[in-house]
Structures are given as structure tokens and as C-alpha cells.
Amino acid sequence: MRKLIYSIWTLETQYGPVLLEEKESLQQRCEELESRYDSEKGELELLREALAKYQTNQKVTASRGIKQEESLGDEVQRNTTANPQKPQTQI
Secondary structure (H helix, E strand, O other): OHHHHHHHHHHHHHHHHHHHHHHHHHHHHHHHHHHHHHHHHHHHHHHHHHHHHHHHHHHHHHHHHHHHHHHHHHHHHHHHHHOOOOOOOOO
16 A cells, blocks of 8 residues: 555656646646637627628618619609600711
8 A cells, every 4th residue: 555655646746747837838828819719709890890881881882873873864864755855867
């Protein structure tokens, strides 16, 4: 029994500091990754908001363009109806 206890104690003294150092290193790496994740998550959210604004602006611009074209078409039709032109003949 003493031999077993001594063997365990020897292993603990031999590998204990190494394991603690590795644990601390892994914890630090984990904290760095969590920080990076939070940063990237925030940036992604900003990009999503910017994309949504861009898409909304594109829809509004397209809608305005269509309305302008329709308005111009209506105006041309009214002018054509109010002032019919005779076809020009070439000599």
C-alpha cells in the first residue's frame, strides 16, 4: 500500500505542475476565443443591420423609379390624347 501511495504521490509531483500549467493555458485560450467570438458576433450584427438598411434603400429606390416611369408614361399618354399629332409624310 505504501508503494502505491508513493507511486501516486510521485506521479502527482511529476505531472501536477505540468497539468496545472496546461489547464491555465487552456483557460486563457478559451477566454481569448470567447472574447473573439463576442467581437465577431457584434460585427456580424452590425453587418446584418447595414445589409437590411441597404436592402430597404434599394427597394425604396426601385419603387420610386417605377412610380416615376409610370407617372411619365401617364403624362405622355395624356399629352398624346390631348394633342394628337398628324403623322409626318416624307416627300
